[in-house]
Every structure is written in structure tokens, then in C-alpha cells.
Amino acid sequence: MNADLGLAAQLAANGLIAGSLYALLGVSWGLIFATTKIFHFAHALTLAVATYGAVLVVERAGLGLPLGFVAAAVVGCLFGLAIEVGVYRPLRRVNATQLNVFLASLGFLIAGESVLLILFGPEARALPGFAVEGIAVGPVAFTTIEALWIGASWALVLALMAWLRFTRWGRAIRAVASNPDLAQCVGVDRARVFVLVFAVGSTLAGIGGALIALRDTASPFMGVQPVLAAFIAVFLGGIGSIPGAIAGGLVLGLAENMGGLFLPGHWQGVIAFVVLFVVLVVRPSGLFGAR
């Protein structure tokens, strides 16, 4: 019985660790989706490209890990901006349907992943430079990297919420997200708000990618799984709600890991999607959505 409780505590901790990162990624994608209504699948590519930026800075150039994180943030930000300006904006100009914009995003993702593969090879790369240590709290064991995941994710998510709430640009974003036409009428420049959410969301995705590579590795196709988790977090929580995406990420992380109590480990990958399936059937507006 005690061993079971210990296991449950460990799985809950694992869920919290994964869930924090999902929350960060969910917020980064959800901000873009809620504001621009673009199903931005190429976010997965932004994450991978930014991570390669960090790996190159740390591994090739031999600069320290903090600079690697700066590189991930900057590369992510610029890359996300490039997609908005270079791919999505021209599509909006010709009034492309939402489906066509999604298809372009998909095309950009599969092309970009393969470009990464051609440039850097298919093998996984580590992001070195972090002195990993184990931490044990009672029955729960985790590493300093995982502590950093939790700390960094929550710091970034809370900072973003504060920024959206208290700054002029944050309010402009929320205005465009809730009613683009009305926002335009009262003088909010929609194009600039779009650029802004891509910059912010992509920066967060870049940092998230570097965090992932710190514990796991970087590879050309690393972005898809975490970004799928981000999609799910957003839809679980209810579109347009930042707190919803955070809660959705946590629920997802916990469900995936706590599922280990009842199912063999290799079923873990299925759980996330079953949870989503059930929520979409039972409550399409999301667990915390208003509509």
C-alpha cells in the first residue's frame, strides 16, 4: 500500500513536470491561435529550429548554456515572425480560407523538417552544459533539469499573463482575440498585433524547445509531439483562455503519467488522445471554456 502511494506521488510529480512544459507550450500556441485563428502547425518547426540554434551556440560555438537559451529565444522569435510575414500574411492578402492556411502551415512544416535533416543529419543531438543532479523529496525523485522545467515554465507563463493583463499591447491582443472587427474600429492595428503574438508565442516555443533538449535531445522532428500536446492543452482548456491552456496542460501531463497506475507504460502515448477525444465528445467547448 505504501509502495503504491509512493508510486502515485512519483507519477503525480512526473505529471506536474510534463504538465508545466505542456502549459508553457499550450500558452505559446494558444496565444497565436486565439488571436489569429491560424491553426499554426508549423509552430513545431519553430520549436525545432530554435532548439538547433541553442545547440549550435552551445556545442559548436562553445558559448555557455545561458547564451544558448538566449539564442533559442531569439531564433524562435525571428523564425516565427518570418513565417507570419513570409507565409501567412501573403495568404491573407489573397483571402485564403482557414483550411488553405492550415495546409500551407503543414507544407512549411514538412519542408522545414527535411531541410533541418539535410543540414544537420538525422541523428539526435544533446544540449550540453547543465550539471544534472538528482533531488529526492520523500518518495519523489526528480532531477535539477526537471526542477528547471517547472520553474522556467511557470515564470514565463505568469509573466505572459501579467503582460497581457497590464500592458497596452497586452490589452490590444486580447481585444483582437475577442473581436477583431471591433478592435480595428477602435484603432488597434491588427497586422501589428499578429506580428506581436507570433513574436511572443514563438519565443516561448523556442525556450520550451531548449528545455526539452536539455533533458532529452534535439532532432529535426522533435517539434511535432510537444506541439500536439500544446494543441490538446489548448482545446482541453477551451480556446482563447490562457488560464484554460495552463490547466489543460496540467490535466494532460497528469493524465498521461497517472495513467501509469492503471496501464502498462507503453500505453502512455495513447492516453493523451483518449482524454482529448472524450472531452471533445462530451464537452466540445473545453473543460474550462465559457461557450
Add this chain to the structure above:
Amino acid sequence: MEFWVHVLNFILLLSILGVSLNLLLGYAGLVSMAHGAFFGVGAYAAAIVSRDLGVPFPLTLVVAVAVTTAVAAAVTLPALRVYGEYLILLTLAFQMVIYGLMLSWTDLTAGRTGIAGIARPAVLGTPMTTPTQFLPLIAVLTAVAFAVAWRIGESPFGRVLKALRDDERATLAIGKSVLRYKVAVFAISGAFAGVAGGLFAHYQAFINPFSFTLDRSIFLVALVVLGGTANLLGTFVGAVLFVGLPEMLRFIQMRQDVVDAVRNVIFGGLLVLFMRFRPEGLVPEHSRLGRRRRPAPPPPDVSGAVVIARTARGDGATALVAQGLAKHFGGIRAAEDLSLTLPRGQVTALVGPNGAGKTTVFNLLTGFLPAETGTVTLEGRDVTRLAPWRAVRAGLARSFQDVRLFERMTVLDNVLVAIPDQPGERLGPLFFAPGRVARAERDNRERSLRYLAFVGLAQRASDVAGALSFGEQKLVALARLLATEADVLLLDEPASGVDPQWVARILGLIRQCAEAGRTVCLVEHNLEAVLAVADHAYFMEAGRIIAEGPPERLMADARLAEIYFGKGRR
């Protein structure tokens, strides 16, 4: 030689799968990110019944089709309530669940090891082992798949799918059950994927989960979109390119992994460029290629007036009565204690300032919004709780302020699709009573041309609707509304936003409809138009009817004028 036959077989298998996806994506406008998974379900179903139950070849294919059809229909259960981005996510999730199950449900699927030694089909006692021996079988089934898909896509059923793709709300508003068509097209698409999967399993004699990944699904979408949506020839072209391109690259001595990567870069890049510069794909929907081009028949010389005569469902003095309708959005009162009567064969107008709730009344009457209280009675029958498409079938149809034509369909198809009870909308008659379907289609085309002649647009019948001017689109919308054969017509701003000479024409047509016995209710801002056409008018303000009477009397009322135009005017 065998190698090239193998390449050809692969192109054919992939084009069956592409056709399956094109029916969904191209015709019905529904995204599936799970076609790799459907393909896999078919392959595993065939492999498993062959391995565990010793089921012989053609039967394994039947099992594969049955299983994928059922699975695909099950996926639509949540997808019926969600659309657009939800459907993308839902099918993505489904793809991942199925792939995960293939990997982890090892008792059934043998996990990543896969299932080997799947029985080869035997014809006249000799098993097929080489690609050349397989080719006739695969070619015949591909031909059958294309024929069936073509029959479905070009039928009245396919026409409704295209309508659904272009505008779901408008499809409901012409009396088609969107739900039924969504389930049906997903099931059909699943059946095709089952054929491709079952064949694939027997052809390879070995399957593992890595043939059925998310990447497979993504590339299928790319292949169909690049080839051309809603055109089956385009899908074949897409499959040839997708399989052929890497083979060409291999000619210039590239390494396998680089070949795949280069192919992905080319396909992904093309997808981005096509969305910007040629979203219709290589072989567009209305291309002469891959499609029999019917010449538009000459406009019938009969006048359209015959065709608009009402279809006589009831004969009382009133066609529709609404009583005590109410609707609130949060704290906002959109409609409160709303009662109105539409006298048969007359034109009734709803007028009032912006935001008075006029369009809301139409939505409440037709079931697009559920009323909180109140009843709607049509020809003595309670239609309050009917779904919008059922209300249309009962004889109550509405148009939209923003027209909502099916923009990628021809003008003729826009009208044709609205005709009720076409035998070709059901799959049974479509395949087993082709004579009846063809006769009905001929009659309905002629009938549709008459509706178009009535509004004066018969000569535009074969133009794509999106290319028409706004005024012409309003006329097509009127013809489409008449084609539903509803007796009670609710027209939302039929004359707004068009030039004065068009206004006169539209008003004339509305009068003719009323004189032919149809009952008309219209919302209109143009008060001169209301004066010219309406027999009776209701004046609305803030969700309530505050006055009614002959239009000229309402307009002479200083109090109403003040509400309508604001204080200090006049």
C-alpha cells in the same frame, strides 16, 4: 522491369487512398489528418483475420472494408458537432491513438515487429507473388474505386457534399441534413481506405506500424491538395508525382534518406506555393480534364411563372403563425413575446432600426436558433422544435442577408442542389436504379433552368457562382430558395446592397411569387422597397413588435419615424 511494376502498383494503391481522402477533403471540405490510420486499420484488419482465422483473400478485403467503414463512421460522432479546426485536431488525435495502439497492443498487432507472412491471394490455385502477377488485381480494383468515387462525386449526392463544403449553414437552409451527409461521406471514405489497406497487406505480405504514421496522413493531404481537390484525375496525378519523384531522384544517385528529405522539401514547398498562387491544385475542379463536360442545355422557352406556383400544402387564410417567441443572449433581449401572422399569398415586412432583432426572428422561426418560449405553427403543424433542414422540408425556408451562395459551384448547381427528394441523393438508387436517377436528374435540371429563367439568369447557368455580381447573386439565391419548394419564404434583406434597377427587378419577382400563392416575409432596410412590395408590416424595436399595419400607415407615424431615424430628423 519488376521494379517499375512495383512502382506502378504503389501509385495505384496510393491513388485509391487519395480518392478516399479527396471525397472528404475535396468534395465535402472535411479535413482528415487520420487517413494513414484508416489505411492501417484496413491493413491490420485484413492481416489479422487472415492470420488468426484463416479467412481467404477476397473475404479479408470485405472484412477490411467493413471495419474501416465502421471506424470512420464512429470518428464522425464527435466530428458532427465540431468542424473546422476541431476536426483537424480530432482526426490528428485519432491518428495518434491508432498508431499508438498498433505499437502497443502487441497481443493483436505484434507491436513494432509487425505481422509477417500474410497469405498471398491465389487465383486459379496459383498464388500471386510478383508485382506483375498482382498488377491486374490492383489495376481492376483501382478502376472500380475510381468509377465508384466518380459516380458518387458527380451525383446529386456529391453535389450536396460540395454545397456542404462551400457553406454549411446554407446547406441546412436548403433542407439537407448536414449530419447524414457527414456520416455517409466519412463512412464511404473509410470503405475506400479499407480497400487500399487490405490490398496493401496482401501485396506486401508484411505490415508494421511505420507504414501508417502521421507523416503518411500529412503526405496524403499534400498529394490530394496538390493534385487538385474535387477532381479525381488530379489525385492520380498527385500519386504519380509523389511516388515517381523519389524514383527520378534516385536516378541521379542520391542516398535513400536524402531522396526522401528532398522529396519532402519539394512537396512541402509546393504546398505552400500552391496555397498562395494556385489553391485549386494542378487539375482544378472545373477543369475539362477528368470530367465529362455537359453542355448547358438551352434555356427553355416556357416562362418561369409556371414553376413558382405554390405546391399547395395547406389552404387556410394564414400560412404561418408565431406566438410568444423569446430569446436572450446573456443579458441582451433579442426577442421578447414575439407574435406574428403571415397571411397566405401576401408579402409581410419586418421593419425597424438596426439591432431590433429582425434577423433573430428569422433564425427563431426556422430553427437556426432554438426559441426559449413560444410556438411556430406552419399550415397548422407545430414546427417550433424542428431542425432547420426539417423546417425547410416542412415548407418554411429562408435566405441570408449575406447571400451565401455555394461559391465554387455553378449557378445551375446552386439551384439544382436545392430541389428536394432527389433519388440520386441516396446511395441505393444511385448504384442500383441508375435509370430512375438519370430521369430525375434530367427533369430537375430542366426545372432548375426554369427557376433561373424566372429570375432572368438562365444564360448564366454554367458560370461559377462566385464570379457573379452581387445583384446577380441575390437573384440566384432567390432561385435557389424557390427550388426548395417551400411555400413560406423568409427573405433577409433581398434588395439591400444592389443597384436601383436590380431593386425594381427583385421586388417585381417577389410580387410575382406572392401572386402565384407563395407566402413571403421580408426584412428590409430600404423603406421605399417595403412600401412598394409589402401588404402588411410589423415594426420592431429592441426585440419586440411595437406596431403593425399597412406599411404606408406605419411610415406616416411620427413616433415610429423617430425610433427609426433617431431624434431630430424629419
